[in-house]
Amino acid sequence: MLIGSTIKDSYKVQEDLLVESLRSKAEAIFNLIVDMRHWNAQFNGVYVKTEELQPNPYLKPNFIKSEKGETMVWVNPAFMTRMISDIASTREGFTLKITSNKLINKHNAPDEYEKSVLDRFDENPEIPYYWNIKGDTFRFVGALKTEPDCLNCHSFQGYKVGDVRGGISVTFDAKKEFSQLEEINKDKEQTIMFLIIAAIGSIITLILYQTMQRRDERKISNLNESLEIKVKELDEFNKTLHKKVKIEVDKQREKENLLIQQSKMAAMGEMIGNIAHQWRQPISAVSAIMMNIKWTAIEQGADKNFLDERMKEANEQLKYMSQTIDDFRTFFKPDREKECFNLKDEVQKAYKILQASLENQNINLQIYCKKVITVYGYSNEFSQVVLNLISNAKDVLIEREIQNPKIKIYLDEDEKNIYCEVKDNGGGIDEKIIDKIFEPYFTTKEGHGTGIGLYISKEIIHKHMKGLLIAQNIEEGANFKISIPKTKDMCNANIE
Numbered sequence: 001m002l003i004g005s006t007i008k009d010s011y012k013v014q015e016d017l018l019v020e021s022l023r024s025k026a027e028a029i030f031n032l033i034v035d036m037r038h039w040n041a042q043f044n045g046v047y048v049k050t051e052e053l054q055p056n057p058y059l060k061p062n063f064i065k066s067e068k069g070e071t072m073v074w075v076n077p078a079f080m081t082r083m084i085s086d087i088a089s090t091r092e093g094f095t096l097k098i099t100s101n102k103l104i105n106k107h108n109a110p111d112e113y114e115k116s117v118l119d120r121f122d123e124n125p126e127i128p129y130y131w132n133i134k135g136d137t138f139r140f141v142g143a144l145k146t147e148p149d150c151l152n153c154h155s156f157q158g159y160k161v162g163d164v165r166g167g168i169s170v171t172f173d174a175k176k177e178f179s180q181l182e183e184i185n186k187d188k189e190q191t192i193m194f195l196i197i198a199a200i201g202s203i204i205t206l207i208l209y210q211t212m213q214r215r216d217e218r219k220i221s222n223l224n225e226s227l228e229i230k231v232k233e234l235d236e237f238n239k240t241l242h243k244k245v246k247i248e249v250d251k252q253r254e255k256e257n258l259l260i261q262q263s264k265m266a267a268m269g270e271m272i273g274n275i276a277h278q279w280r281q282p283i284s285a286v287s288a289i290m291m292n293i294k295w296t297a298i299e300q301g302a303d304k305n306f307l308d309e310r311m312k313e314a315n316e317q318l319k320y321m322s323q324t325i326d327d328f329r330t331f332f333k334p335d336r337e338k339e340c341f342n343l344k345d346e347v348q349k350a351y352k353i354l355q356a357s358l359e360n361q362n363i364n365l366q367i368y369c370k371k372v373i374t375v376y377g378y379s380n381e382f383s384q385v386v387l388n389l390i391s392n393a394k395d396v397l398i399e400r401e402i403q404n405p406k407i408k409i410y411l412d413e414d415e416k417n418i419y420c421e422v423k424d425n426g427g428g429i430d431e432k433i434i435d436k437i438f439e440p441y442f443t444t445k446e447g448h449g450t451g452i453g454l455y456i457s458k459e460i461i462h463k464h465m466k467g468l469l470i471a472q473n474i475e476e477g478a479n480f481k482i483s484i485p486k487t488k489d490m491c492n493a494n495i496e
Contacts, residue, residue: 026140026170033168037077041149045076058104093173100166114169117141121164136175141167341379343411344369350387369411377465385457389422389480396426420482428473
């Protein structure tokens, strides 16, 4: 009964982790779509130069003509979402759709499941999303809340700020994942059955020994000693079996935690790649339009020097947007092999991802590094650890409303180790929980924390880079210290 119960619990844990992975992937996709809609809405839609894209018949006006007679199609958030959905849904086993109970475009009509979720959003507008899994199909619907920018297009429908206007539906075919899980479970069942058969075999062997003992008293004495030894071994085996199974389950959970994190990163990277592809042409088009504006203005008597300066500033902003897309896409690309990398460059790469959020909260981040420090390892995984530490420090500073919030990162090395310390002035970590923060699923962020960020960070540093990650309280706040040993494989020359 104990073995059967443990196996069943192990299966349930694995299924729950797989479903959680699918939910996290769907939520990440939904949040990216919402962020893109916010970007579009803040400009009241964007115009795309094209002679191929059919204008949206539900928008008025749905296109304009430039001075050169070029067709400029108006793309509002809903139109953009539907086009992205059409591209994403070409992937096998995956669909993405915008839907609503109050339709403007009949193509967005909800199916039976989506209609039931939208009705539940109307009754419970505070719920951000619903999901379910039926057979091998995982379905997720996130609520689209009405914001001030949305009223430009939807006020005539009677919406007000805060109302649920509709939803984004994400569907996965999880047949392949469940098949892999079933194969893993079959292997585990075979292993357990082998152990049970081995135990039964030992008992049968003992019975045979007892039968032989009755034939000869001389052999009885020897067989009794052997029997006692076998019984003790069997008892010890039974006592430790549950512990061994639990250890194996824990190891499997560790692997699955890493799988969840990698799945999130893969989904994020894939979606950012799609965004980068979609943005390249509009950025180039904007640059060309600006050049046309410049020469037209010069022909009409405008100051050429003034226009050159403004064009230079605008092109710098477009270049920054393009570089930001590349930075995000590279950041979420998984490492395949160890490599030599510049420690400060990888820290700055993590900082760039959070720079806008930190500046928006007036959080001052400084990086202190006296010389070029070279590390041999997985550069992207290290950047993700630093990103997680900076993000945690930011959350603490915001939550505790720290005046003059600061994050300081110190990079250094000695003869044996390379060091990276992330310090903040957020008041430190409660001594009652400081020994638990690296445990899986332990979190102090009620409602929005998974509890695996620091656990995954420690796994990366300890197992992948053979280093240490520790947390300690300092005078003003907390200090997370990473130390990575220098090895024979370390690069001989510094990265310039």
